[in-house]
Amino acid sequence: MRGTFRSLSGFNYRMWAAGALVSNVGTWMQRTAQDWLVLTELTHRNATAVGIVMALQFGPMLLLLPLTGYVADHLERRKVLFVTQAAMGALALGLGLLTLSGLVQLWHVYVFAFLLGSVAAFDSPARQTFVFELVGEADLSNAVALNSTSFNAGRMIGPAVAGVLIASVGTGAVFLLNAASFAAVLWALKMLRVDEFHLRPNAQRARGGFVDGFRYVWKRPDLVALLLMLFLIGTFGLNFPIFISTMSVTAFHAGASQYGLLSSTMALGSVTGALLAARRARPRLSLLLVSAALFGFGCTVAALMPTYLLFGITLVVIGVCTQTFTTSTNSLVQLSTEPAMRGRVVAILLAIALGGTPLGAPIVGWVADHAGPRWALAVGAASGFAAALVGLYYLRQYRNLRVRLEGWRLHVSIDGDVPKGSARPSPEVAEAAEQEAP
Numbered sequence: 356m357r358g359t360f361r362s363l364s365g366f367n368y369r370m371w372a373a374g375a376l377v378s379n380v381g382t383w384m385q386r387t388a389q390d391w392l393v394l395t396e397l398t399h400r401n402a403t404a405v406g407i408v409m410a411l412q413f414g415p416m417l418l419l420l421p422l423t424g425y426v427a428d429h430l431e432r433r434k435v436l437f438v439t440q441a442a443m444g445a446l447a448l449g450l451g452l453l454t455l456s457g458l459v460q461l462w463h464v465y466v467f468a469f470l471l472g473s474v475a476a477f478d479s480p481a482r483q484t485f486v487f488e489l490v491g492e493a494d495l496s497n498a499v500a501l502n503s504t505s506f507n508a509g510r511m512i513g514p515a516v517a518g519v520l521i522a523s524v525g526t527g528a529v530f531l532l533n534a535a536s537f538a539a540v541l542w543a544l545k546m547l548r549v550d551e552f553h554l555r556p557n558a559q560r561a562r563g564g565f566v567d568g569f570r571y572v573w574k575r576p577d578l579v580a581l582l583l584m585l586f587l588i589g590t591f592g593l594n595f596p597i598f599i600s601t602m603s604v605t606a607f608h609a610g611a612s613q614y615g616l617l618s619s620t621m622a623l624g625s626v627t628g629a630l631l632a633a634r635r636a637r638p639r640l641s642l643l644l645v646s647a648a649l650f651g652f653g654c655t656v657a658a659l660m661p662t663y664l665l666f667g668i669t670l671v672v673i674g675v676c677t678q679t680f681t682t683s684t685n686s687l688v689q690l691s692t693e694p695a696m697r698g699r700v701v702a703i704l705l706a707i708a709l710g711g712t713p714l715g716a717p718i719v720g721w722v723a724d725h726a727g728p729r730w731a732l733a734v735g736a737a738s739g740f741a742a743a744l745v746g747l748y749y750l751r752q753y754r755n756l757r758v759r760l761e762g763w764r765l766h767v768s769i770d771g772d773v774p775k776g777s778a779r780p781s782p783e784v785a786e787a788a789e790q791e792a793p
Contacts, residue, residue: 359634362498367547368489372505374543378440379509380516381536383622385447387517387615388529389464390596392454394604395611396526397461402601402728404461406720408468409596410713415472416479417706417713424568424702427480428695436485437544439478444537446471451530459527479709480702483685487697491553496638496686503682504629507674511622518615568699571692577640578688578700580749582707584647584742585684590711591738592650593677594719595621598657598735599670601728607663620667624674629682631675638683640754644746646680651739658732676739681708 362368390405398404416423426435450467453459483499490498517529572578599621603614632638653673660666685704692700723731750756 359497359630360501362490362494362501365490365494365551367551368486368498368501370543370546371489372501374539374541375502376505376508377539378536379506380513381447381509381533383510383513383618384517384520384529385533386596387514387618388521388526389450389468390600391517391521391611391614392459392526393461393464394600397459397464400601400604402597402723402731403717403720405597405600406594406716406718408464409594409716411465412468412472412475413709413712413716415469415476416709417711419473419476420702420706423476423480423706424699426477426698427484427702428698430481432481432485432488433544433547433549435477435481437541439474439481440537440540440544442474443471443478444534444541446474447530447534447537451527451534454527454530455525456527479705480698483689483701483705484698487689487694488552488554489547496690499686499689500629500632500682503632503678503685504626507622507625507629507678509622511619511626514615514618514622516615518612521611521615568696568703571696572700572703575691576749576753577691580745580753581640581643581684581688582704584643584745585681585704586707586711587738587742587745588647588650588680589708590715591719592654592735592742593681593708594712594716594731594735597716597719597723598728598732601723601731602657602666603663605723605728607666609663613663617663617667617670621670621674624671624676625678626674627671628675628678632679632682632686638687640687640746640750643680643683643687644743644750646676646683647739647746648743649739650676650680651736651743654732654736654739658729658736 363372389408393404393408394400394402446467450459450464453463486498486502487495520529520532572582595618599617600614603609603617607613609617650673653669653676657666657669657673660669685701688700688704689697719731719734722734747756
């Protein structure tokens with residue numbers, strides 16, 4: 356397994372990963388408590404309200420896009436992360452105190468969700484591109500996958516712990532514990548060895564830099580296809596706080612502990628998918644196509660499951676597919692993007708992945724309220740199948756995808772790694788890919 360965890364051999368990444376894991380557990384505890392607070396304490400099982408919270412929390416990623424990519428490309432990322440992580444900890448503390456006091460109302464949660472989303476809009480692209488400074492080009496794909504493993508390990512542990520704590524001490528205490536968890540990341544940032552960073556010159560401060568990011572993507576058919584696939588699944592498919600909470604409460608009549616356990620069950624599949632991604636030297640778009648199709652199939656099966664146990668088992672499979680798709684997309688975009696444009700392109704990627712939530716979450720929540728949670732899952736299934744069709748179109752148009760039947764065997768062939776009509780990756784990226792290729 357040394358190849359899977361090779362990025363941990365460096366002190367800086369090992370320190371960062373340790374702090375991030377603690378914070379990720381706290382973050383998922385808060386997300387679970389927040390959804391439960393809105394769904395069962397501040398409303399009467401109103402999935403639309405949960406969708407609005409998600410929209411407010413992820414909407415700033417899209418609204419602030421002109422600034423967030425610029426910050427990630429031009430400012431010192433370690434200092435940016437100091438500010439954003441401290442601010443998110445303060446917001447968790449504020450919501451926790453408000454909840455413990457018994458004064459919390461639904462509009463308070465809306466405001467805190469929007470403020471948290473605004474800070475996270477600056478934090479996410481800086482954090483994603485900061486990984487390069489910790490490990491360098493050669494181990495970038497592995498480090499991205501291990502980041503996802505840490506994130507989903509927190510997703511596996513956090514909701515289960517939150518479910519128990521909600522039932523025993525209430526949601527307010529969960530928010531306070533999340534606030535405390537940010538101290539681990541701040542400590543890790545302080546302990547990093549700056550002289551061992553893999554630094555590159557910052558992008559030139561020029562007018563139109565934000566527009567240049569879109570121009571760069573528009574000239575790359577491969578990036579356009581990747582981001583469109585991500586938009587479809589991110590907008591209509593990655594609404595699991597709605598899917599899981601409504602299925603848990605409405606379809607299976609479960610309590611807080613059972614709801615938290617379902618979220619952790621899906622995270623088990625996500626961790627598996629992230630570890631599998633960490634073993635790959637370089638992801639391929641054909642893998643994204645397959646994982647998108649399997650995501651659609653998994654959501655379809657989940658919508659039909661008659662019992663809590665069978666639904667939980669299906670969530671494991673969906674978790675593997677989801678993490679394979681999202682982690683591979685992130686790695687592929689970063690590895691094929693010029694270093695000077697990476698911050699802006701990653702900001703666009705995150706804005707599409709998370710910024711689509713304000714569009715999709717209220718729609719999915721409305722479907723869950725009016726047609727039932729199983730039909731909401733059907734919307735997620737459709738997004739996976741639509742993304743797979745986008746991938747098929749790209750491979751057919753730019754990679755000369757050919758499928759033929761010889762005898763009883765199906766043969767599929769695709770042209771090489773550099774698609775027609777797209778820019779080649781930088782020499783550093785190409786060299787790293789060649790060194791890692793099996």
